[in-house]
Amino acid sequence: MSRVALSLLSLLAALLFTEVASAHGERNQEPFLRMRSAHFFDVTWSKTKLAVNEEIVVEGKFRLFKDWPVNLPKPNVVFLGNGTPGPVFARVESWINGQPAIQSMALKRDRDYTFKTVLKARIPGRHHVHPMLNVDGAGPLLGPGDWVEVSGRAADFKLPVTTLDGTHIENLEHWATGRVKAWHAIWLVIALAWLGYWIRRPLLIPRYVALREGNEKALVSHTDLAVGAGLIVVVVALVVGGFVYTEAEYPRTIPLQGGRAVVEATPKSDAPVTVIVDRATYDVPGRSMKIAATITNGGQHSIQFGEFATSNLRFINRAVPAAVAHVDPRYPKELLPRNGLKVADTTPLAPGETRKVELEMTDAAWETERLTSLINDPDNRVGGLLFCYDDRDERLVANVSGSIVPVFMDVASAQMRMTH
Numbered sequence: 001m002s003r004v005a006l007s008l009l010s011l012l013a014a015l016l017f018t019e020v021a022s023a024h025g026e027r028n029q030e031p032f033l034r035m036r037s038a039h040f041f042d043v044t045w046s047k048t049k050l051a052v053n054e055e056i057v058v059e060g061k062f063r064l065f066k067d068w069p070v071n072l073p074k075p076n077v078v079f080l081g082n083g084t085p086g087p088v089f090a091r092v093e094s095w096i097n098g099q100p101a102i103q104s105m106a107l108k109r110d111r112d113y114t115f116k117t118v119l120k121a122r123i124p125g126r127h128h129v130h131p132m133l134n135v136d137g138a139g140p141l142l143g144p145g146d147w148v149e150v151s152g153r154a155a156d157f158k159l160p161v162t163t164l165d166g167t168h169i170e171n172l173e174h175w176a177t178g179r180v181k182a183w184h185a186i187w188l189v190i191a192l193a194w195l196g197y198w199i200r201r202p203l204l205i206p207r208y209v210a211l212r213e214g215n216e217k218a219l220v221s222h223t224d225l226a227v228g229a230g231l232i233v234v235v236v237a238l239v240v241g242g243f244v245y246t247e248a249e250y251p252r253t254i255p256l257q258g259g260r261a262v263v264e265a266t267p268k269s270d271a272p273v274t275v276i277v278d279r280a281t282y283d284v285p286g287r288s289m290k291i292a293a294t295i296t297n298g299g300q301h302s303i304q305f306g307e308f309a310t311s312n313l314r315f316i317n318r319a320v321p322a323a324v325a326h327v328d329p330r331y332p333k334e335l336l337p338r339n340g341l342k343v344a345d346t347t348p349l350a351p352g353e354t355r356k357v358e359l360e361m362t363d364a365a366w367e368t369e370r371l372t373s374l375i376n377d378p379d380n381r382v383g384g385l386l387f388c389y390d391d392r393d394e395r396l397v398a399n400v401s402g403s404i405v406p407v408f409m410d411v412a413s414a415q416m417r418m419t420h
C-alpha cells in the first residue's frame, strides 16, 4: 500500500479511535531524527498549573548527538524555542549556557548545553509544552513535553515593556496597532479611488475599438494626465511625510537584529565510558529492543548502567538506586516506560574493565511513540544516551549508536514451524 494511503488510513483511525488530541505531532517525526539529533535530559517544568500572565520556567540540558544523521543539515544555525500548540505562551527569556539566546547561533555536535526558557501564559487551556531547537534545514527538534494548565482569560493578557529610551509600553500586544491599521486604510482608500476612477469609464470593448481605429489619443484625456500627476504627488508626499513624521516622533530606532549570537561551546564531556554496539535488534512482535555492546570503563570508579534515554523516552534501570533517585517524581509518566531498562549482569563494571553487556528495553512505548517505524527508515540506526552511575553516585553520560536489525518473528514460533 502506498505511503499516502497508509497515512490517510492512520489519520482516519486516529480520528476514530483516539479520545482527545493527546499531543501535537511529535510522534510523527522520523525515528532517526528523534534518536540521533538532540537528546534532551534533566528537563524540568517549574509548574504545571498557572494563570494567564504568570510565568513558567522550562530548563534542562541537551546533547547534540555525535552520530548526527547524514541527511540532516548540521546544527550551524540553531534557535531555541518552545514547542507548544500555537502562541499560547509568550517567550520572555531564553538562554543557552547562561548566555542570551534571543538570536540563532552555531552549536557543536557531541557537546552538552544547558538551556532555559521563561514562558508567560497567554491563552488559557491545557497545553503540551516542550523545549525545542529549530535547526536551519533540519526543522524542529523537540524535547520532552509536559501538560501545563493555564487558567484565566486571554483578554487579560498583558506584556508590558520599557524600551531603551525609557518609554513604558503598557501592553506590547496592541501597541501601535492603531497606526498600522491607519496606514493600511490610507493606502486602501487611495488604491480604491484610483481603481474607481478608471473603472467608471468605458472599459474593454470601446477601448479595443478605439485602438483598432488608430484613435488611442482619445483614451487618455488631459484630465486623466492631471489626475495621474496628482496621484504621484500625493503618494510621494505621503511616503516622505510619513518618514519625516516618524523620524521626528521616534528619533532613536533600532532595526530588527538579524545577526547571530555566539555561545562558547561546552568543553567536550570526557565521559570515560565507551560503548561499542556489537548488535542491536528490534523484535517487532515482542516490542523489544536489545543492544549487545562492548562497554569499557576507562574511569577510576566502578559503574552501573542506570538509564537509556532516546527520543525523549527514559528507560530507567530500577536495579540501580542512583538512577531511580535521578527521576523527578513530577516527570511526565508517559515518558518513563514502565518496564524500563534491564541489564542481565548487575555486577558493577570495575575501573579498566571491558565487558559484553546486553541492554534490554521491552515496552509498548516503542509502538505508542511510533518508534517502530525506524525499521522502514533508509538510515537504519539506533541512537541514545547511556547514563552510568559510579560508586560515588556521579553520573557519566555515554553515547550509544549503531545499526539496528528488525526481527519479525519470535524464535519460539519459528522453531515450532520448523519441527512441523
Ligand SMILES: [Cu+2]
Pocket (backbone or CB within 6 Å): 023, 024, 025, 026, 128, 129, 130, 145
Ligand atoms: Cu507535545
